[in-house]
Amino acid sequence: MNAQDSHDLVLRVIAQIAPDVDVGSLDEDRDMRRELDLDSLDFQTLVERIAEETGVQIPETDYPQVRSLRGMAEYVAAAGTPSA
Amino acid sequence: MGEFRMPSLGADMTEGTLLEWLVRPGDVVHRGDVVAVVDTSKSAIDVEVFQDGRVERLLVEPGTTVPVGQPLALLSDEGAAGSTAPPAPVPVAASAPVPEPHEAHIAASPFARRRAVELGVDLSSVSGHGGVISVADVERAAAGREESATVAPVSSPAPVSSPAPEASSHARAMREAIAALMARSKKEIPHYYLTLDIDLHTSLGWLTSRNAGLPVDARVVPAALLLKAVAVAAAEFPEMNGHVVDGAYRPADRVNLGVAVALRGGGLMAPALVDADRLDLDALMTAMKDLVARARGGRLRSSEMSDGTLTVTNLGEQGAQSVHGVIYPPQVALVGFGRIAERPVALEGLLGVHPVTTATLAADHRVSDGHRGGLFLARIAELLDEPENLVGGRP
Numbered sequence: 001m002n003a004q005d006s007h008d009l010v011l012r013v014i015a016q017i018a019p020d021v022d023v024g025s026l027d028e029d030r031d032m033r034r035e036l037d038l039d040s041l042d043f044q045t046l047v048e049r050i051a052e053e054t055g056v057q058i059p060e061t062d063y064p065q066v067r068s069l070r071g072m073a074e075y076v077a078a079a080g081t082p083s084a
Numbered sequence: 085m086g087e088f089r090m091p092s093l094g095a096d097m098t099e100g101t102l103l104e105w106l107v108r109p110g111d112v113v114h115r116g117d118v119v120a121v122v123d124t125s126k127s128a129i130d131v132e133v134f135q136d137g138r139v140e141r142l143l144v145e146p147g148t149t150v151p152v153g154q155p156l157a158l159l160s161d162e163g164a165a166g167s168t169a170p171p172a173p174v175p176v177a178a179s180a181p182v183p184e185p186h187e188a189h190i191a192a193s194p195f196a197r198r199r200a201v202e203l204g205v206d207l208s209s210v211s212g213h214g215g216v217i218s219v220a221d222v223e224r225a226a227a228g229r230e231e232s233a234t235v236a237p238v239s240s241p242a243p244v245s246s247p248a249p250e251a252s253s254h255a256r257a258m259r260e261a262i263a264a265l266m267a268r269s270k271k272e273i274p275h276y277y278l279t280l281d282i283d284l285h286t287s288l289g290w291l292t293s294r295n296a297g298l299p300v301d302a303r304v305v306p307a308a309l310l311l312k313a314v315a316v317a318a319a320e321f322p323e324m325n326g327h328v329v330d331g332a333y334r335p336a337d338r339v340n341l342g343v344a345v346a347l348r349g350g351g352l353m354a355p356a357l358v359d360a361d362r363l364d365l366d367a368l369m370t371a372m373k374d375l376v377a378r379a380r381g382g383r384l385r386s387s388e389m390s391d392g393t394l395t396v397t398n399l400g401e402q403g404a405q406s407v408h409g410v411i412y413p414p415q416v417a418l419v420g421f422g423r424i425a426e427r428p429v430a431l432e433g434l435l436g437v438h439p440v441t442t443a444t445l446a447a448d449h450r451v452s453d454g455h456r457g458g459l460f461l462a463r464i465a466e467l468l469d470e471p472e473n474l475v476g477g478r479p
Contacts, residue, residue: 018348019348020348020349037348039346039400041307044303044305044373045377060292
């Protein structure tokens, strides 16, 4: 999965969890819990849907890396690309 | 012959709008079956029937608003007697009474359901985006229908262009319902408040290592552990878990833990996790996810709306440090958890940094005193210090 695909995927999942948010106007570097008003269950759901769609299981210890939209998209792109 | 009446889905409800019948005359129903969808000021609720029987006649048309207690349908006893299968027993063992997902139902927001009734749109003919039908989808469907039927006189007077007034009137109705209930609580209930900081170092450390070996969808969030501790403690403190009815206190014989759920776009609901103390930790996590999703998606059941015995409000990861809550009448206590944050704590004469939450109790002085309330909070803290004991369901 390339960076653009993972970015689109994360946006699509966010639109399901927070349908009232205009995803086009997001600050991609901000903590999504703040930016989107996600509680811990919402964030858990986000990580679950990403796992369903990509097979990428993000361990809790890596959550600090995926708190922002950009961080999440980059993480998924890197994890979803088999290393040569 | 029995009557199925408009139920009271919370102390703040005086009337409801029948949105949809899920049964027809002649259908056999059993206690606990969902038979209708009712719109309150807060949400569309799946309403369960309280007796076995056969549906004789439906008395109220969808779209009609009626006061609480008005008969909606007539039920006869015959179908129930003829059926040899006994009604499902109330689950009491470790098996989790997780509400079934409503696969057969159409996923639509409460606003969308209400709007569909107003516009006469059949929700099954509407396609939603993201899996859930919104007001915009309904109005698009209504507009399309009217365009395709330009010759026929269109009787629906409803405007199709402006969804905003409808949404805002619903938000206003919800705010009024919350205001009425909370004002009543503050007027009638002599609240007292207690606070206790709870060190979560042990419990969160335990939870992190438990989650580390699990796939994402099997992980448990800290909020579930907090709820479980409150549920187990509530079973041991009958004066925190029950209702005041007609001036007299009635302790509950089970723990249905109300969970305060903030709705996106404003508003609040507190549906109940039924028999929360008897759920094992994984089942409680699953039930909580399901309950919150349905509270926000508008598919709660009537028993979840009316049967809470004690409520928990959890400010989550981003909120304030503590909450001194307002009790939900006719309940007699509310437990709050402030956000979990790293704080300095004293450890055997030295300073350490641990995750800490501030737990609060708002309780009813007509039923209990601060001494017992303090013991209740201390018991919650004690339970959280031995998280492995919170894994199983209370027998």
